[in-house]
Structures are given as C-alpha cells and as structure tokens.
Amino acid sequence: MTAGPVQRLANTLxxxxxxxxxxxxxxxAAALLAGCAGSLPSRVEQAKGYPHEPAAAPTAETQDIFRxxxxxxxxxxxxxxxxxxxxxxxxxxxxxxxxxxxDAEARARVERLERKIRVEADRHYRAALALEESGESAKALxxxxxxxxxxxxxxxxxxxxxxxxxxxxxxxxxxxxxSRTWTVREGDTLRxxxxxxxxxxxxxxxxxxxxxxxxGSPLAVGTELRLPDADTRSSTMTEKVPGYSHPDKEGKDLRxxxxxxxxxxxxxxxxxxxxxxxxxxxxxxxxEEAIREWEKTLSLDxxxxxxxxxxxxxxxxxxxxxxPK
Amino acid sequence: xxxxRPLLLLFFLLIWGCAGPEIRPPALPPPAPPIPVxxxxxxxxxxxxxxxxxxxxxYTSLARQYLGDPSMDWFLSEFNGNAPPAPGRDVLIPxxxxxxxxxWPTGYQTVPVLTYHKLSRNGTHDAMTVREADFEAQMxxxxxxxxxxxxxxxxxxxxxFRRQIPARSVVITFDDGWRSVYDIAWPILKKYGxxxxxxxxxxxxxxxxxxxxxxxxxxxxxxxLDIQCHxxxxxxxxRMERKESFRNYFESVRKEIVESSKILxxxxxxxxKYLAYxxxxxxxxxxxxxxxxxxxxxFTVERESAPFFSNDxxxxxxxxxxxxxxxxxxxxxxxxxxxxxx
Numbered sequence: 001m002t003a004g005p006v007q008r009l010a011n012t013l014x015x016x017x018x019x020x021x022x023x024x025x026x027x028x029a030a031a032l033l034a035g036c037a038g039s040l041p042s043r044v045e046q047a048k049g050y051p052h053e054p055a056a057a058p059t060a061e062t063q064d065i066f067r068x069x070x071x072x073x074x075x076x077x078x079x080x081x082x083x084x085x086x087x088x089x090x091x092x093x094x095x096x097x098x099x100x101x102x103d104a105e106a107r108a109r110v111e112r113l114e115r116k117i118r119v120e121a122d123r124h125y126r127a128a129l130a131l132e133e134s135g136e137s138a139k140a141l142x143x144x145x146x147x148x149x150x151x152x153x154x155x156x157x158x159x160x161x162x163x164x165x166x167x168x169x170x171x172x173x174x175x176x177x178x179s180r181t182w183t184v185r186e187g188d189t190l191r192x193x194x195x196x197x198x199x200x201x202x203x204x205x206x207x208x209x210x211x212x213x214x215x216g217s218p219l220a221v222g223t224e225l226r227l228p229d230a231d232t233r234s235s236t237m238t239e240k241v242p243g244y245s246h247p248d249k250e251g252k253d254l255r256x257x258x259x260x261x262x263x264x265x266x267x268x269x270x271x272x273x274x275x276x277x278x279x280x281x282x283x284x285x286x287x288e289e290a291i292r293e294w295e296k297t298l299s300l301d302x303x304x305x306x307x308x309x310x311x312x313x314x315x316x317x318x319x320x321x322x323x324p325k
Numbered sequence: 326x327x328x329x330r331p332l333l334l335l336f337f338l339l340i341w342g343c344a345g346p347e348i349r350p351p352a353l354p355p356p357a358p359p360i361p362v363x364x365x366x367x368x369x370x371x372x373x374x375x376x377x378x379x380x381x382x383x384y385t386s387l388a389r390q391y392l393g394d395p396s397m398d399w400f401l402s403e404f405n406g407n408a409p410p411a412p413g414r415d416v417l418i419p420x421x422x423x424x425x426x427x428x429w430p431t432g433y434q435t436v437p438v439l440t441y442h443k444l445s446r447n448g449t450h451d452a453m454t455v456r457e458a459d460f461e462a463q464m465x466x467x468x469x470x471x472x473x474x475x476x477x478x479x480x481x482x483x484x485x486f487r488r489q490i491p492a493r494s495v496v497i498t499f500d501d502g503w504r505s506v507y508d509i510a511w512p513i514l515k516k517y518g519x520x521x522x523x524x525x526x527x528x529x530x531x532x533x534x535x536x537x538x539x540x541x542x543x544x545x546x547x548x549x550l551d552i553q554c555h556x557x558x559x560x561x562x563x564r565m566e567r568k569e570s571f572r573n574y575f576e577s578v579r580k581e582i583v584e585s586s587k588i589l590x591x592x593x594x595x596x597x598k599y600l601a602y603x604x605x606x607x608x609x610x611x612x613x614x615x616x617x618x619x620x621x622x623x624f625t626v627e628r629e630s631a632p633f634f635s636n637d638x639x640x641x642x643x644x645x646x647x648x649x650x651x652x653x654x655x656x657x658x659x660x661x662x663x664x665x666x667x
Contacts, residue, residue, distance in 0.1 A: 065377045066368060069415055085430045091373060095417065098370045141634070142664065148486070149430050152422075158486055161634040179613065203571070210617055228613035232574065234563035234606055 070099045070106075077109075086117050086150060121150040125157055132160070179210075179228035184219045197227045206230055271301035278310070287318045364390060367418075374418040378410040391418050399473065399491040426486040426633030432663040435630035436480055438496040438642040439657065440601075443535075444505040450647030457509050459647070463654050464517050467495060472658065474519035477551055477599055481622055484640070486633050493660045497521040498624075498642065500555055500601060502529045502537045511550060524555035524601035524624075527585045539592050546593040553599040554620075557585040563606040578611055582618055599623070605642070612638040630659045 077092035090113050097106040128143030140160075147157040182193055190204035190213075198206065208215065211225050278293030291314050297307040362369035367376035374391050384402045387410065389395035401416065404423055410416050427434020441460070442453040450456045455463075467474060473491040480496050482488035497514070499506050502525040514521050525542065532538025537545075546552045556562065562581060565574040586597040598621045602611070605626030615623045615638055627641040635641065643657040 065366065066375070066415075069375060072415075083430075087430075091417070091419065094370065094372065095375060099368070099375075145428060145433065145634075145664075148426075148428055152425050152428070152486070162486070163636050163638075200571075205572070206575070209575075210613065228617075229609040230613065231609035232563075232565045232571070234561070234608050 066099060070096045081113070086113065086120065089113060090117060117150050121147050121154060124150070125154070128157070128160065179226050182225040182227050184221055184223040184225060186221055188219055188221075190219070193225065193227075198230055203230065267300045271297045271304055271307075274300070275304065275307055278307070282310070282314060287314045287321075290314050291318075362391065367391065372420055374420065375415050376418060377415050378412050380412045382410055382412065384410060387416060387418070400489065403492050422487075422489040424489050426483060427489065427492065427661075428486075428633065432661055432666075433632050434483075434490075434492060434494075434661055435632045435659055436475075436483065436490070436494050436496060437630040437658050437660065438480070438498060438624065438640065440626060440642045440644045441497070441499045441510065442501055443503040444509040445647075446505075446509060452644075452646045452648065455645060455647045455649075457513075459649070459651075460510060461513050462651055463645070464513055464519065466651055466654065467519075467658075468517060470655075470658075472660075474517075474521075476520040477522045477553070477622070480631075480640075481598075484622065484631070484633055484635060484637060495658065495660075498601065499523045501526055501559070502542070502555075504533075504535050504537055504541070506550075507537055507541045507545060511545060511548070514550075515548075520549070520551065522551040522553050522599065524553050524599075525585075525589060526555040526557060526559040526603065527588045528558045543592055546595060552589055552593050552595065552597075553601070554582065554586050554589060554597050555601045556581040556603050557588075559603040561604055561606045562602050562611045563608040575610075575614075578614055579618075582615060582620070586618070601642070607639065612636075628657070630657075632662070 073092045073095040077089045077096065080086075080089035080092060090110065093106070093110045093113055097103065097110050100106050124143045124146040128140045128147065131137075131140035131143060144157045144161045147154050148161070151157075180197070182197060184193075190207050191201040194204040194207055195201035207213070207225060207227060210228055274293045274296040278290045278297065281287075281290035281293060291311055294307040294311045294314070297304050298311070301307075362374055362376075364376065366379055367374050376387060376391060378387075384398035384405075385395045388397040388401055392400070400423075401418060404419055405416055424434075427436075441455060443455070444457055444460055445454050446457050448456060450459070470493075472493045472495045474497055475490055475494045477496060477498075479488070479490055479494070483490045483494070497519060498521065499510065502523065506523055510521075523542075523545065525537075529536050530539055530542060532541070542552060557580060560577065560581060562578055565571070569577070582600060589595075589597050598619075600615055600620045600623040602623060602625060605624070607615075607623070607625065612623070621637070622640055623638040624640045624642050626644055627639075628643050629641050630643065631640050645654060645657065
C-alpha cells in the first residue's frame, strides 16, 4: 500500500477512535445509512448555481473509453481554478494525474494547487481571527466559512463558527454553550466560587450540578470547574401569533373541560340515583327520607326536572299528616 | 465484489467522518495507484471514481453500483451539476462527503424545519390548525419541487458539519401531541414516505377527543414517527416568574426537560435526543441545562431555515399556519443562501 491510502486509513482510524468515544456512531452511521432518504422517490435536483461540469463530447465510441478524460479534466481544472473553486480544481487535477501517473508535470500541478489551497486557507483564517478580534463577527464568519470551503477538516475554523459568538444567533446564541472555567484554589468553596462567578453564593448548587459534584464532596485544589452562563433573561424572539391561544393554555382548558364534563356526568348519574332512592322511600311512605334524597338530587342537579316538584308534593303530604285535624 | 468492499467501507467512514482531525503530511505522498472498482467502465482512485456512463445508467444505478447505496443518487447528481448522465459521458464520483454541511464556494445550504400543531378535517383552520387538504397540498408541493424530507437524525449530522445531505432537504415536525397527528397527518406522511418528528409535552397526552393517548403515541412510534420532547407542562422555560425563587425556577426547568424525557422513553422505548422549547422560548441557563441533561439539539421557532453553523441549542424552525397559501408555504423553504446576499 502506498502513502495515499495509508493516509486515508489513518484518517479513517482516527475517526473511528473518536466515534467509539462518542458512543458508537458507527452504529449511528449504519442506522442513518439505512434510513437515508432511501424510501423517497428519486428525482433530479434543481441546479443550485455552483460551478459544475460543462457539457463535453462523448468519449466512448473509441477503443479506450477513458482516452479523452485527462484532457477534458485539464480544461475543467483550469476553469475551476480561475473561478476560485480551488477544491474542485484540485479534484480535477487529481483526475488528470491519476490517469497519467507517470506525468510529472500533472503531479506538480496537483502539488502546486495543494500548496495554494493551504496558503489561501491560512490567509482567510488569519483574516477571520483579526475580524473576530475587532468585533466584526459577521465578516469573521464569512472568512471562517471561506476557510472551511477550502479545507473542510479545519477543526479550528469549525469551532469558531459553531455554537460560538461568530455563528448564527451569535450575540446571545453563544450564551449557555460557552462556559468559563474555574481552577480551584486553596480555600475555595462552592459558595465562595458562586459568590464570585455568579455574584450569588446561593448558586453553589448550580456549580455542583454542572460539574456532577456529589453534595458535600471536598474541592481538590487544581480541579477545573465548568461555569456555564446562568443568565435567566429570555433571549429568543418568540413569534406573535394572531388569534392563537397558547397550546398549554388550550391543553389545560381541554383537560379541564374533559374533567368538568366527566364531573358533571358523574353528578347527573348520582342525582338520578338519589331521585330513584327518594321515590322508593316515598312509596314506602318514608316522606322525610324521600325529601332528603331528593334534596341531594337537587344539590347535584339543580335543574332536575322532577325533584323540586316531588319535594313540594312530599312536604304538603307531610304537613297534612303531621297536622291532623 | 470482495475487492470493492474496503473501498465502500472507506467511503462510508469518510462521508460521515469528514470533520476528522486536521492531518497535514510534511511531504506530499506520491500518486496512488488506481483502486479496483467493480466495473470495466470505471477507474478507481483513493478519493474518487471516474465512470463512463452506459446506456440505461441513471444516478440511482451509478450510486448503487459504485457507492453501494442507490439512495445516494442526489449526491452524484448534485456533484455533476444535476445534468442527467448521458451514455458515453463520464461521471466523477467523489468518495467522500464533498460539501459537508452544504457549504459551497458560492454560499451555503440552509434546512427549513417546518413546525405544525393540529390539522382539521372539517375545513376549520386557524393559526395553529392546518386543513387536511392544505397539508396534503403542501406535502405534494415538496415532492413536486424536488425537496427531500429528511429525519432529524440526518439534520443533526448536517449540523455537525460531518455530513452532506440533499441540497433541498426539509425537516417536518409537529408540536404538542394533538390527536389529528394520528388521524390526519401521519397517514399522509406515510403515503409520501416522509419521515417526521413529534415533539410531545407529556401532560397533554390524556387521550381526549382532541389529544393523543399514550397508546396512540406508542403506535406512532412503532410505526416510525420520531417522538421527541416538548417539556412536561409547556411552561415558558426562558422566563423566571416574578414570585419564583431562582432555586425553584431551576428545579422546575429541570423537571420539565428531564421527567418528560423519562416518560417518553418509558412509553416509546427509544432515546430522547431532541427538545423543542415550548413557545421556542429559552435563555442561557436553559441552554446550558439542556446540554447538561444530554440533549443533542434544541429548537426555537425563529422563522428562518438553519445553516450548519447554527447553535445546536437554538436551531430555528418555521411555523406553518393554517392561514398560509401554498405560496406563503413556499416562502418558508429557503434551502440556499448565496454569499454576499445574506
């Protein structure tokens, strides 16, 4: 094996190691692969406007189907380099060199372009850092992206645009994902650190929480503690939706309505049961108990169609019985 | 076939592992000899394959033959300028994610993450309720205009700059846990083969006429709908109430994002990795806690599509209102921003 594939394999293995650390993302990759838009009908995507291969004459019909390729890609590489798409140009130069491994000039062109890409990426990276330093984060972002266009594995540039102050939602977007570190000194306690870092010693529990410290465990001098931004001011633009009652309110209303409905149905059933019981007491000539049952009916269902009338009837009867002539 | 296998393996590893460590050899390696490919019509190299298109070839068949995965057709198509492969012409097949995160010299990809709540069958609609016919028309619009609906897991990989996804990728999400997701939305999504995510706030799952039951949530999960977290009670996470102490506020937020996730995991048996903040509302402390509790992404509802360099805990989403015309719906589908035109 030559250095090319060895280099690739080294990359691959390094990636694998990172993966194993980050909880088997190979498995994830496999899972993603399995579900990768595979079930969708295929179609030709609309052109996006980035440079692409112009139409070229067919190279088949000849004995060697690859014969026209080096020349064609030579032209394509020159064009891509002219428009500044250096990485694509490099790929094309590699095609040329790949088809003519003995061509020293083709190889030299690849190497020159590789150097150019490195120089350009470094130039953009330095410009980005300077812009970042002077607080021009939008321009810095543009420069960091230019680095990544040329060199997608530029970890430092990626870290600068991702979750940081240059990325999207920069100003407050970085908050919460950026945290300061605190190295424990002699005599430090969580309360003391919280007092200094958060201006509130009662926020000691936050430090324990963010650093997985068991309650009451002593702080070892030299320990690095992570102290995330704990700003509680709301920092998102929530869209005002016309005529929209918030889902949770709606949810609560619904739950309440369901509960109320259930409650009232239960009450009606109970009211009816008491009415029936009252009627049985009435027929058994136990007027007092009948009235008591019907009153229960009324308390559960004030609009009960018969209870009120029957109570009055029972009272009249009772009066007649209790005041004999 | 066996000889082609290491190549394929290499490809898969590279396409998902593009943000590998920066390794710069002090001296450039000599040119590598061609790598064997399973066809007489192609030549293989460490980073790419050059294949001459045969009659009957499509990007799908080329992707199957050389990348071992026909669903990577878009990858070949996009790299080759979306020109259909003509017999006799050659096609360049990169063996790694060529534009991870959708970053190109001319601009960068953005992914619309659409947010729905309820659907209705009887023609009523409001901001949060989309009519069934409108929803169906929107799904058809996506299909007819070359959009690809991708699962949240793919968006995650895109946002880590590890992976290239189709140029016109779109994510579909639903918030809360309304019954109409089960009755109306899911059957339509299945018809189109679209993946989707339902962000559930667990207190809503009471199984009334309008809300899902846990049995329905489990059924949807088994059927392939991704179930993720939308808190427990749908409180404003980013706002500490005036009468609330800091400690109580902290405990309340923690409960909102931890208990709900446990409940969801208990019911679906699946990992809960993504959080949609209720009302899209958050703050620095909540972001830090969300990250601390093991979430990988969290979503707001700021109306713009998401580039790869989004903050992972403030990924924007776009709410689709019931009042939207198809044109207004289309206005939420920006998938590319040119440099200089941001």
